[in-house]
Amino acid sequence: GAVVSQHPSRVICKSGTSVKIECRSLDFQATTMFWYRQFPKQSLMLMATSNEGSKATYEQGVEKDKFLINHASLTLSTLTVTSAHPEDSSFYICSADPQGVGGYTFGSGTRLTVV
């Protein structure tokens, strides 16, 4: 089946630094990918929709200058958390729709801890 590969699985960074998370579609092309954030014991919140070759669409309340999304190819989307702070510590998950018909596959997630 279709696989969405997400790296790294865990990252610890110092406050003020930037962290890049990669999301790759391994056996299909993804013109659109979705980025979610999940705080402990909470639900998933859609942060942004990543569009290949164009600007990402951010959900209300998500700082686009802080969470930089790049979707430069049909198989790779990246999320960069800039100037990370402890409150950015969270579980970040990407997803894509391999067949374009509304069946979503999720990456394995990235646990970000900012110290």
Added chain:
Amino acid sequence: ELKVEQNPLFLSMQEGKNYTIYCNYSTTSDRLYWYRQDPGKSLESLFVLLSNGAVKQEGRLMASLDTKARLSTLHITAAVHDLSATYFCAVTMRFGAGTRLTVKP
């Protein structure tokens, strides 16, 4: 604004018992999703329900959709410990709060 409400939020079940998780949503949608999440893991897709009256079953789990009532249910039959996890319903990209299911011997 689309709202997705799930209940109960916590469910402690005895093995062998049956129970139902409910998912209500506020605006018209033609598809609804159920996912499972184990602690520290990402999401596993369980069901995609595409039309009114749709019913899907996999093992001890059965999901149904009533688009007129804007309600989906996830029914658990004869629960076993392996079903312990958090279950989410989702409409479009909006997720319910999740139901944390614990199955006890």
